[in-house]
Amino acid sequence: MPEVFTLPALANFFAAGGSPVAVADAALARIAAWDDPALFLARVPPSTVRARAATLAAEGPQGRALFSVPFVLKDNIDAAGVPTTAACPDYAYTPAEDAPVVARLLAAGAVLLGKVNLDQFATGLNGTRSPHGAPRNPVLPDCVPGGSSSGSATAVAAGIAAFSLGTDTAGSGRVPAMLNNIVGLKPSLGLVPTQGVVPACRSLDVVSVFALTVADAGAVLEVMAGPASADRYSRAAPVGWRAVPAPQPAWQLAAPLPEQLVFDSPDDAALYDAALARAEALGGTVTRVDIAPFLAIARRLYDGAWVAERTAALRDLLTTKPEAIHPVTRGILEAGLDKRTIDAWDDFHAAAEARRLARALFARTDILLLPTAPGAPTLADLAAEPVAANSRLGTYTNFVNICDLSALAVPSGFRANGRPAGVTLVGPAFAEARLAGLGAALHAVAGVTLGATGAATPPPPVPPPLAPGELPLLAIG
């Protein structure tokens, strides 16, 4: 039995004759041992998990990419027959069908363990905005787990699930990765169907992946990607798109001007500088760039048109039963009720300008390397300032979806007091393979173990051979 549920470890175990039922039993035992009442909002019954594993064992792998791999779902993503609540009991409904992305994972052999906690309606970056409490952070219990995909991140860091799905509108797939010392992959807009996902900002939402390694996150994303015919926000990826690490001999990297960087502590600043230095040691050339336009568009996310998009998605509940909504979340949503459309257009035209500037940046830059967040706050920090401390967590993540970019969060080390830190690699849409290439290399040299498992970070995978005619770099229009 692999001590750590990475995809290669599980595949090796099965190749050597290991049983899917044994892995399922181990996952169920880890859930019991972890014993966090704030983690699962709905369990798949253990008997069902074992039965699924037994069926898979009888069938054999059949080439399936996620054969018998245990995973969990953020509870704003539909799984047939299991209630979807978005951490709001009054919102609950039981879908008859899996979300297309879930159906793809199951078809690839993955084993669902359950639905996990989140900041209610995926509104928040800290993990405490849930009536069920905050999932316990496996790395440092005083720290928030991060959100909104709180349970998705802690379940992977605790070694229960090999991977999990989150969602990401403003950083919900990246900030919890940092806070749990794991990998968070925010795919390009439209790459993964959002059909069957409770909307936050429907035009900006993506389904994201948490995993212990960059290679695992990419492998899961390759299973998830591709348009769903009924999904209005699906987009076709360019021909040749991949999510697993792409070979690249040298990197043109960008970093913010030093005066634009904010950190919670000198330790956090030093950890970011160290990550930049490691990127240079890996063959990167770092150019400082002005990220003020991106910071500016980020401020519009919660002040402008997009908060009204959240409100629009929940207007019925907000009007008929406001007390059903977490008070912090309700305050945010109510601010969207009275926004005027003529002002929204200022936001949209500003967003178009920010996207233009991002295109210009990535015409000369492979990757923008940012801190994932200024630092890791504690539960007490969030209790003291529920909105301000949350906003600070989104400093480096909020602009990414509005600017139509892809992003990958990887661990970068720990402060002296044990709090985790991370960097996020940002690229243009559909540059997942490029991000994975540097991300895996950076992760391997960050001097960290995987999540809270204590297992060593593997060396970066050898990139797959190029297909005939394939270029070593994914060319982006």
Place this chain on the structure above:
Amino acid sequence: MPEVFTLPALANFFAAGGSPVAVADAALARIAAWDDPALFLARVPPSTVRARAATLAAEGPQGRALFSVPFVLKDNIDAAGVPTTAACPDYAYTPAEDAPVVARLLAAGAVLLGKVNLDQFATGLNGTRSPHGAPRNPVLPDCVPGGSSSGSATAVAAGIAAFSLGTDTAGSGRVPAMLNNIVGLKPSLGLVPTQGVVPACRSLDVVSVFALTVADAGAVLEVMAGPASADRYSRAAPVGWRAVPAPQPAWQLAAPLPEQLVFDSPDDAALYDAALARAEALGGTVTRVDIAPFLAIARRLYDGAWVAERTAALRDLLTTKPEAIHPVTRGILEAGLDKRTIDAWDDFHAAAEARRLARALFARTDILLLPTAPGAPTLADLAAEPVAANSRLGTYTNFVNICDLSALAVPSGFRANGRPAGVTLVGPAFAEARLAGLGAALHAVAGVTLGATGAATPPPPVPPPLAPGELPLLAIG
């Protein structure tokens, strides 16, 4: 001297030793002979036109695609040193620079004659919403000229300009083409820079081309196309994009369900049926499709979020000097003041769904063949019902920009009472070459002459040879 200013006729004239100055003089004489005080809002002084032609004569063609070709600009597009008014004298400003699209035309050798009338702020489809009056329709003076690109269309139909630029947000580049018996090409969103263009709905606006023939419109568009670095709404076209007719052996065509078609008269219906029959005779297979979702999204254009986009662009003038705005236009803009953003999101999500349905349609269809408008109204019709008669003109055009489609309007014949009719070919984004292929063929067999010139419609051009590896059909993602 060519009787009719088509690009091949002018090129032949110059190749045979004809003088650019002679063409400029002829164009100036035609302006004088046409004698419409409502056509030009600003003339380029005749001495300047002649001096420009003399310079071009001295330089020779130098391979320039629009060498010494006379054109006019809708007065919502910047030309350096000439006031831009959008048909609102109080809005006037004098730009220091040409709009990028104008700079490209001038660099290709075109000769600007002046800025022409429009429905004020490009809001309208009929051509009467201008404080300067309506340009005279050269085909039938009782008919409206169409709008909002009224002068752009009449100047071409009258034989003054070889081509003109209009703009198109909801049909302003297509409806006037029908009403003037000429060709109107609405390019894909973002293909032509809109920098230096007075915004109507900035997110939906395109610069359009009017010409006497499909081949000429495509040739002009090829000069205009391509991102401008400072233009936030520019998009790169796919590799291999063309605007001139593409060869195609057979066409999968779609037409609305018969009960979804509205016409002003049985004559208009018969002219549309005849155009469909001609398309079938040219090798097309026509399938009837339900266009209800597209008609539904069109209704949101003036009832929902996008009217507020128009209002947002003019909020200062509307607030400080409302009397400066045409009363009909002012009424439309005022409706945008109080729209709420939470309702706008319903429109945007509906638009995303309409785009999804359009993608599904064009996955199995090459071209959607529609009437350009239900019929050609008279000036009296518009005076009687300034809003309702205008809205009716947009029946088949309003949805196209919201759905991210390309379109080409070509003449299809005349009613017994002399009123012009037309069809519009609609395709996915960047399918201009596909539309031009069928459009030129349909135009050639429509039994019409060019504009009001009386000249015969040329046979469709022989498609250019394919580049190595180029496919006969533009493949759309």
